[in-house]
Amino acid sequence: MTTIYDIARLSGVSKSTVSRVLNNHPYVSKDAKEKVASAIKKLHYTPNSRAVQFRLQMTKNIGIIAPMLDHPYFSRLISALSSECMLRGYKPVVYQTFFQEEREKEVYTKLIHKELDAVIITTSLFSEAYINELTASQTVVACNEDYEGTYFDVFSLDEEGIIYEATTSLLKQGLSNLVFCADILDNALQQSRLKGFIRAHEQYSITYRESYIYNHISTIEDGVQLGNSLFSGTLMCDGIVAGSDFVAAGLLKSARKHCIHVPKDVSIIGFDNHQISTITAPELSTICNHIQEMITDVFDRLVHRLNGGDTPYEKKVYTGTLIIRESCVNKK
Amino acid sequence: MTTIYDIARLSGVSKSTVSRVLNNHPYVSKDAKEKVASAIKKLHYTPNSRAVQFRLQMTKNIGIIAPMLDHPYFSRLISALSSECMLRGYKPVVYQTFFQEEREKEVYTKLIHKELDAVIITTSLFSEAYINELTASQTVVACNEDYEGTYFDVFSLDEEGIIYEATTSLLKQGLSNLVFCADILDNALQQSRLKGFIRAHEQYSITYRESYIYNHISTIEDGVQLGNSLFSGTLMCDGIVAGSDFVAAGLLKSARKHCIHVPKDVSIIGFDNHQISTITAPELSTICNHIQEMITDVFDRLVHRLNGGDTPYEKKVYTGTLIIRESCVNKK
DNA sequence: TTGTAGGCGTTATCAC
């Protein structure tokens, strides 16, 4: 490994001067600059970033915590976060936790040891207070899930509100036996959605069935399976809040197989406004979250903090949009 | 930041002893061990991994280069690679290059400076020789794309062979006006596929149309658009090798809109065997690549190299499987 | 404008 010392010798100056050239400090003679530059080229020298970071105790890396990548929503969210991160001149480093506490903690450790300048939490297994402890109050931003916003900035989607709206739109049409599916994430975010579902029912004084609340339904295949059990025998439900477009697509497929008509027999609403929602027959009603807007705000705040800003922690919620397509009854 | 020095003072021993305890060396008295342990606990000490890495010149991190994450195939591949990586006791770090040379080079720089123990290349913008130069012959493995295998190990999918097989299966049925779609990646991998497409035509002495080779068709929406142009007016093609299940799904949707019957009027074959291929109507014929098998081999080799093994570089090719479903004519 | 020296946190090599 070639070091500044090597190129110092080759160019006949001291390590300091080399370092100065490297970091283009003022007060370096053109002569020195050139000699160093050519030595660098000749030796194919590149600074050892580990040493620099060790010395400076800082990097331009931002860690992004994701539970999984093989997921239509997260792969999109993470991709967009990475993209924006680069735009802002930082280097995104994606850590996939697979819902394992150990993996998540590892990232916080890196933050503490300044391997990372900041961390963006997309999904966490821990409470806000505990995260704060784990990160020793370093720069952290939550982007996706809902936290209090007392220990760090929180940017999240109004899951409860939009599911409330979606559920209401179904109940308003006279449906009264709704199924609710939660995605693979058995966490706060899903709880919010469920709360919205329940609140809508209370609003309309309609009782929902506990047994119609399904958890861990997240893939197309899960949707198909669920549909198979829901649609065989006597049809009991008349609407499904599917939790994801993939699940909804699976449900549609199963409905077709069982000759259940959507939306005449059953209405279905997906989530994410994934492209898949436009190619099903019937096309899927779904929910669109305004990810890009949220991400822009996340980085505005992040960059601000990284530059020493310390405005009070903020919590911002983004309201989704309900997109009604063919998979829902519409008596109008 | 608390350091070993702090805990050395608190426990009344020297830095060396603390270090020994940390790395559980032999020849440390139980007494010392306990004192150090309690001091560590009291001060919430965690080793500064940056310093350790700087000192040891190694990490347990393996970089994974991906062009994009928001993609049905890559998100699955990367997810599986990460997963296997953890299983083997290494820490996967995912870098998304967005097809930018700079971003890819950054990763190689990290490798050179031992921020990474090895790099897994999923898609590269560079030639094998140039990558070798960029990485100073450090541990690199290609997993996905096809390289010669002269400078590092290569594990890739037989894209040409399987597309040849797929194309052949269509031509055998008497189809003769086939469309070929390339994904967003205008690279070697896509070229291989195209070669397979062409070779099949040559085999059957059927001429293909240059104008029927489409590039940069990668999303559902792209598929819909392409379908709209293909299926309006007089139908000229009778088969489509779509390049991805998403594209194929988009094509199906467009076909339905234009009252083009699949497979009677047009046969369509997707790629990836993504879940989506089972929920379309008709169900999609597609191609399944044996990713997990490949990944296992990748890490076998990687771990072997990381432990000092230096068997000659190897190139291994995995043959895909053609899955025929409803979207293809079958005259049998 | 440039060089010298000190130190970032850790581990390894010596002596003792």
Add this chain to the structure above:
DNA sequence: GTGATAACGCCTACAA
């Protein structure tokens, strides 16, 4: 068993 001490590659006062 244990403790100094010297690196690892780099940056930055401070002095010249």
